[in-house]
Amino acid sequence: IGGPMYVITQGLGTKFTPMAVAYCVFGVVAAFGVGNATQINAVISGVNDVVTRFGGEQTRLGNLVMGLILAALVGAMLLGGARRIGIVAERLVPFISAAYILLCAVMLVLRWREVPAAFASIAAGAFSPSAALGGGAGWTVASALRYGVARGVFTNEAGMGTASIAHASAAVSHPAEQGLMGIMEVFLDTILMCTLTALVILVSGVPVPYGRDVGVELTTKAFAAVYGDFAPVFIAVSLVCFAFATVLGWGLYGARCAQFLFGARAWKFFVVAQMAAVVAGACLQTGVVWSAAEAVNGLMVIPNLTALAILTPEVVRLTKEYQKSGGSTAGGGSYADIHQRKPV
Numbered sequence: 175i176g177g178p179m180y181v182i183t184q185g186l187g188t189k190f191t192p193m194a195v196a197y198c199v200f201g202v203v204a205a206f207g208v209g210n211a212t213q214i215n216a217v218i219s220g221v222n223d224v225v226t227r228f229g230g231e232q233t234r235l236g237n238l239v240m241g242l243i244l245a246a247l248v249g250a251m252l253l254g255g256a257r258r259i260g261i262v263a264e265r266l267v268p269f270i271s272a273a274y275i276l277l278c279a280v281m282l283v284l285r286w287r288e289v290p291a292a293f294a295s296i297a298a299g300a301f302s303p304s305a306a307l308g309g310g311a312g313w314t315v316a317s318a319l320r321y322g323v324a325r326g327v328f329t330n331e332a333g334m335g336t337a338s339i340a341h342a343s344a345a346v347s348h349p350a351e352q353g354l355m356g357i358m359e360v361f362l363d364t365i366l367m368c369t370l371t372a373l374v375i376l377v378s379g380v381p382v383p384y385g386r387d388v389g390v391e392l393t394t395k396a397f398a399a400v401y402g403d404f405a406p407v408f409i410a411v412s413l414v415c416f417a418f419a420t421v422l423g424w425g426l427y428g429a430r431c432a433q434f435l436f437g438a439r440a441w442k443f444f445v446v447a448q449m450a451a452v453v454a455g456a457c458l459q460t461g462v463v464w465s466a467a468e469a470v471n472g473l474m475v476i477p478n479l480t481a482l483a484i485l486t487p488e489v490v491r492l493t494k495e496y497q498k499s500g501g502s503t504a505g506g507g508s509y510a511d512i513h514q515r516k517p518v
Contacts, residue, residue: 176342177427178335178478179434185485194434197477201336201431202444204470208328209424210448211455213417214244218456220390220413224406227398234457241456245449247418252425252445259426260343263419270415271367277408278370281400285377292376327471329368330360334471335478336427350496421452 179201182194218240222232251262282289300318331337337356346352371393375382378396390413397405425448432440482489 175430175433177339177430177434178481179431180342181335181338181485182477182481185488186481190481193477193480197335197474198431198434200470200474200477202428202435204334204336204474205424205428205431205444205448206451207470209427210421210451211458212328213420213424214241214452214455215458216390217244217414217417220394220406220410223391223394224410227403227406237456238453241453244418244456245452248421248425248452249445249449251422252429252448253442259422263422266415266419270412273408274412275366275370277397277401277405278374281374281397282370282377284400288377288379289373292373295376296372324471326364327475330364332360332364333475333479335474335482336424339427339430340423348492348496348499350493353493421448 179194179198182190182197186193218237221240222237225236226232251259300322301315327333337359341352341356344352344355375392375396378399380392380395380399382392390409394406394409397409401408425445428448429441429444432444
């Protein structure tokens with residue numbers, strides 16, 4: 175068990191406990207928004223897009239039914255504890271990720287002539303968003319930066335400290351080794367997956383409604399432009415797998431934060447609340463969910479980055495220690511066992 179709340183209390187001392195408590199409060203709230211409602215909302219949007227494409231109709235009752243089914247699945251997985259969450263995630267994510275990357279790569283090869291223009295439009299939108307958007311919507315470099323940072327933090331959680339809650343359970347020879355894994359996952363998620371998605375949308379030729387929340391429908395339309403009716407079904411399946419794994423991961427984060435605040439018994443109460451949030455996420459509008467999620471993201475970053483800044487010398491020391499040891503700790507076993515320290 176670990177995470178920013180333990181980094182704060184064990185790394186900075188008990189006098190910083192209020193900061194750790196604040197982080198956990200934000201973490202519990204975020205688990206319902208960032209890691210639950212937004213994900214479920216995206217799943218419902220993706221499924222509804224497939225339904226409407228094949229002549230069906232989107233209804234509130236249908237959303238509610240899907241929400242109830244997903245809530246039951248989430249509850250069953252979370253009650254199984256951290257081990258079950260890890261097993262489900264490692265079986266869901268790798269295969270779908272590989273298939274998604276392959277489809278993106280094939281599409282970029284097929285539309286290779288549009289790739290340079292796509293990169294040019296990215297640069298134009300970053301440095302002159304108002305011009306890129308036809309001078310409308312009141313966009314400036316500051317607003318582009320604001321939304322870019324918000325969406326970036328949303329996808330990779332860099333600076334939020336949440337991933338360290340999962341990394342803390344890994345058995346490695348040195349903490350720096352697991353830290354390198356954390357860096358790699360941000361690279362794969364943002365630089366690879368998100369960049370591929372952006373390029374696919376830009377080379378597809380589908381109109382992009384800038385300044386308006388569109389959710390997964392835009393990605394679905396982009397793939398459908400090349401792959402036809404197969405694309406929406408694949409995107410919907412991929413989205414269900416990705417989002418379900420994310421909900422489980424964030425369920426673990428939120429539960430750990432709740433345990434720090436209220437003790438071990440908080441786990442079951444938190445799971446019940448998560449199930450309720452799944453149902454709510456299936457019925458809420460996209461804009462409401464995103465606004466709430468981004469606000470909580472920013473609040474979690476403050477105590478975590480403050481602690482990291484103060485503990486920078488310790489990070490440097492551990493990194494140098496790891497490099498001098500040749501990438502391992504002599505004698506085997508976990509770093510915490512060897513050094514007889516509490517894991518942070």
